[in-house]
Amino acid sequence: MTTPPRRPAFPSGTILGYPRIGPNRELKKAVEAFWGGRSSVEELEQVARGLRRQTRERLVGLGLGRTDSSIPESFSYYDHVLDAAVAFGAVPARFTGLVNAQGRVDLGGYFTIARGEGDSLPLEMTKWFDSNYHYLVPEIGPETVFSLASDALVQQFSEGLQQGFLTRPVIVGPVTFLALSKPSDEAPEGFVPLSRLDDLLPVYAELLRRLAEAGAEWVQLDEPALVSESLDVSSADTSAAAARAYEYLGAPDARPAIFVAAPYNSLGDALTVLAATPIEAIGLDLVRGTVPAAGAAGLDPLASKTLVGGVIDGHNVWRGDLAEAWQKLEALRALSPSVSVSTSTSLLHLPHTVEPEQLLGDQLKSWLAFADQKVEQVATLAEGLEKGVAGIRSVLEASTAALAARLAAPGVSDGAVRAREAALTAADFAREDYAVRAKAQEQALNLPFLPTTTIGSFPQTGDIRRARAQLVAGVLSDDEYQAVMRAEIARVVELQEEIGLDVIVHGEPERNDMVQYFAENLDGFAVTQNGWVQSYGTRCTRPSLLWGDVSRPKPITVDWSVFTQTLTEKPVKGMLTGPVTILAWSFVRDDQPLGETARQVALALRDEITDLQSAGITVVQVDEPALRELLPLKKADQAAYLDWSVGSFRLATSGVEASTQIHTHLCYSEFGVVIDAIDQLDADVTSIEAARSRMEVVTDIKSSGFARGIGPGVYDIHSPRVPSVGEVTELIETALASIPDRQVWVNPDCGLKTRGYDETVASLTNMLEATRAVRAKV
Numbered sequence: 214m215t216t217p218p219r220r221p222a223f224p225s226g227t228i229l230g231y232p233r234i235g236p237n238r239e240l241k242k243a244v245e246a247f248w249g250g251r252s253s254v255e256e257l258e259q260v261a262r263g264l265r266r267q268t269r270e271r272l273v274g275l276g277l278g279r280t281d282s283s284i285p286e287s288f289s290y291y292d293h294v295l296d297a298a299v300a301f302g303a304v305p306a307r308f309t310g311l312v313n314a315q316g317r318v319d320l321g322g323y324f325t326i327a328r329g330e331g332d333s334l335p336l337e338m339t340k341w342f343d344s345n346y347h348y349l350v351p352e353i354g355p356e357t358v359f360s361l362a363s364d365a366l367v368q369q370f371s372e373g374l375q376q377g378f379l380t381r382p383v384i385v386g387p388v389t390f391l392a393l394s395k396p397s398d399e400a401p402e403g404f405v406p407l408s409r410l411d412d413l414l415p416v417y418a419e420l421l422r423r424l425a426e427a428g429a430e431w432v433q434l435d436e437p438a439l440v441s442e443s444l445d446v447s448s449a450d451t452s453a454a455a456a457r458a459y460e461y462l463g464a465p466d467a468r469p470a471i472f473v474a475a476p477y478n479s480l481g482d483a484l485t486v487l488a489a490t491p492i493e494a495i496g497l498d499l500v501r502g503t504v505p506a507a508g509a510a511g512l513d514p515l516a517s518k519t520l521v522g523g524v525i526d527g528h529n530v531w532r533g534d535l536a537e538a539w540q541k542l543e544a545l546r547a548l549s550p551s552v553s554v555s556t557s558t559s560l561l562h563l564p565h566t567v568e569p570e571q572l573l574g575d576q577l578k579s580w581l582a583f584a585d586q587k588v589e590q591v592a593t594l595a596e597g598l599e600k601g602v603a604g605i606r607s608v609l610e611a612s613t614a615a616l617a618a619r620l621a622a623p624g625v626s627d628g629a630v631r632a633r634e635a636a637l638t639a640a641d642f643a644r645e646d647y648a649v650r651a652k653a654q655e656q657a658l659n660l661p662f663l664p665t666t667t668i669g670s671f672p673q674t675g676d677i678r679r680a681r682a683q684l685v686a687g688v689l690s691d692d693e694y695q696a697v698m699r700a701e702i703a704r705v706v707e708l709q710e711e712i713g714l715d716v717i718v719h720g721e722p723e724r725n726d727m728v729q730y731f732a733e734n735l736d737g738f739a740v741t742q743n744g745w746v747q748s749y750g751t752r753c754t755r756p757s758l759l760w761g762d763v764s765r766p767k768p769i770t771v772d773w774s775v776f777t778q779t780l781t782e783k784p785v786k787g788m789l790t791g792p793v794t795i796l797a798w799s800f801v802r803d804d805q806p807l808g809e810t811a812r813q814v815a816l817a818l819r820d821e822i823t824d825l826q827s828a829g830i831t832v833v834q835v836d837e838p839a840l841r842e843l844l845p846l847k848k849a850d851q852a853a854y855l856d857w858s859v860g861s862f863r864l865a866t867s868g869v870e871a872s873t874q875i876h877t878h879l880c881y882s883e884f885g886v887v888i889d890a891i892d893q894l895d896a897d898v899t900s901i902e903a904a905r906s907r908m909e910v911v912t913d914i915k916s917s918g919f920a921r922g923i924g925p926g927v928y929d930i931h932s933p934r935v936p937s938v939g940e941v942t943e944l945i946e947t948a949l950a951s952i953p954d955r956q957v958w959v960n961p962d963c964g965l966k967t968r969g970y971d972e973t974v975a976s977l978t979n980m981l982e983a984t985r986a987v988r989a990k991v
């Protein structure tokens with residue numbers, strides 16, 4: 214028997230990934246300039262190279278090692294799952310025109326797959342585990358020919374090496390890649406992408422060999438699929454696939470050492486499976502998950518591997534308790550003598566740095582850690598692992614003291630808010646029967662068959678953004694700003710009247726973001742100036758910080774809605790963001806159960822909705838696009854989540870009369886698992902994303918027996934493409950084939966804020982023409 218090659222040691226501290234957008238969203242700007250024809254591909258590549266170099270240097274400056282494989286090579290132009298699809302030749306048939314004679318797709322083609330072109334729809338987009346990051350869903354069928362079709366990762370590693378950094382390439386692991394894929398259009402009924410594992414593995418092996426040749430000592434394969442119980446494939450299947458995959462990839466000598474990272478929760482039984490394979494290191498999420506019990510069956514082989522304890526929260530901004538993190542690392546040492554420290558997830562979910570934030574105040578800042586501060590925390594704990602805890606004791610104590618100060622600070626607990634929450638009864642969570650409401654609303658609103666509406670926002674033009682910036686800068690007075698916004702609302706109302714929409718929206722011009730806007734107007738929140746986080750592609754959001762008890766000092770949206778209603782005879786839909794989404798898209802306090810925080814937000818919204826009703830608004834939409842996103846990955850945690858999330862929505866919306874029509878909106882596909890919860894929201898009308906999946910969701914709706922109003926989106930708003938009348942007609946008819954006529958509403962997939970006016974007018978006009986055609990037929 215030959216002895217396995219000696220592998221270099223895993224670094225004592227690392228992170229699973231770093232933000233890719235750049236500290237000032239440089240990548241977003243460069244990519245959009247390229248899309249807009251304002252720069253060349255060379256210019257874009259130069260910006261990307263610059264950012265990668267800056268990241269490597271920054272990470273060394275923050276305490277990671279220059280040449281010990283601790284720096285992850287985790288760059289992506291758009292999405293890391295798309296990167297893997299393109300790297301392995303998994304390009305759907307409708308895009309084969311983009312593949313050149315060498316089997317490769319260039320950068321322009323890569324973006325085309327992400328964004329669609331002409332009649333070729335882009336890859337579907339969906340949430341990455343329980344985060345607000347969205348990945349593109351690869352399409353795999355029996356016909357997919359896997360091959361190593363990109364050397365981007367090898368090049369990026371070599372680029373680092375030339376600059377004097379020995380980094381660690383990061384790629385989505387084979388099990389996760391296939392588990393997240395969907396069957397291609399060509400695949401037969403019942404085809405499962407994971408069944409192609411054996412064909413894909415040799416391509417991964419080749420990539421590993423190439424990386425080893427280039428000098429990589431460690432490679433990171435991300436396998437979050439192994440922690441999730443809410444994928445299309447079962448945990449038993451992903452575990453079995455992991456056993457095959459890592460037995461195979463671990464076999465050759467000519468490869469880098471393999472680090473399999475499992476962020477977002479605990480591995481459960483999959484840990485035993487990984488322990489039995491020849492991989493060298495395993496990353497555990499010890500923020501969401503717990504330290505496995507030493508001595509548990511099947512874990513003995515861990516003693517010969519490096520265990521990388523993800524004890525620094527990569528998914529939330531709190532400075533946290535470093536002393537507790539240290540204890541988890543100590544506990545991990547019972548399983549293996551070789552323990553390293555890491556973040557629980559990639560830092561992709563966090564803004565770059567706390568330091569330049571001027572609005573936060575020193576106290577709040579002392580409670581926070583963004584990506585750079587998390588790297589410093591990792592470096593501190595790594596020092597403890599290397600040299601003993603004595604040297605870092607004072608840092609651990611300072612973090613414990615900061616946490617204690619935070620919990621005792623004014624505003625973190627507000628007696629009035631707590632008392633109101635404690636007095637709630639079951640009646641506060643329920644409305645009258647739907648039958649009663651439906652009749653009252655029919656009389657009040659008198660809407661036609663197939664009522665049409667939009668999801669709320671209209672294009673956020675340069676003028677609108679400029680006016681907001683000028684208000685913040687003090688160039689525009691409050692009154693002047695109000696006048697600009699009112700003019701915009703008047704324009705949007707007139708446009709909707711012209712096009713013929715039935716339920717009118719004000720277009721949300723005054724909102725910078727659907728969550729931040731409310732955060733700015735509620736107590737208990739703070740907002741950042743530059744805390745941008747990638748949501749998908751070049752789209753970034755700036756999550757608010759929910760740090761204290763939440764209350765509403767005064768009405769927020771009432772004046773805007775009332776003004777809008779003066780402009781039209783048609784019903785105006787008030788527009789609010791729901792409690793679950795406000796939580797999901799903020800960084801939320803971690804010192805009390807989420808459900809409690811959600812009820813506080815719900816009570817503030819409940820007051821807003823009753824104020825809207827008193828002011829004469831008869832339709833109110835409460836958006837909950839993030840309902841699915843926060844669904845826990847582990848089945849055992851799901852019922853409790855659905856209970857508090859649904860409960861908070863009902864608490865927000867149950868204070869109104871029967872004649873007030875409550876709408877909700879949810880986006881992104883995969884509704885199957887939450888369809889019962891959607892039903893329990895008890896909204897009068899629910900609009901959902903459906904166009905990208907060509908109305909697949911209506912079958913779920915049909916089988917669930919959902920009996921209230923439903924608006925499956927009839928066109929995709931994520932791309933500038935204008936849907937034809939025929940296409941929209943077909944989708945409406947598909948919906949009508951499954952759902953009783955009277956329930957169906959016609960609307961786009963989501964809000965229009967990221968679109969331009971030309972395509973918006975053209976698309977909505979086609980939507981109305983299609984609706985009229987269907988109305989005439991029925």
Ligand code: GLN
Pocket residue numbers: 668669670721727788836838878879880963964965966
């Ligand atoms: N009302 C919001 C809008 O139209 C909803 C956005 C969303 O679902 N993400 O912009």
Ligand code: ZN
Pocket residue numbers: 668838878879880881962963964
């Ligand atoms: Zn939406």
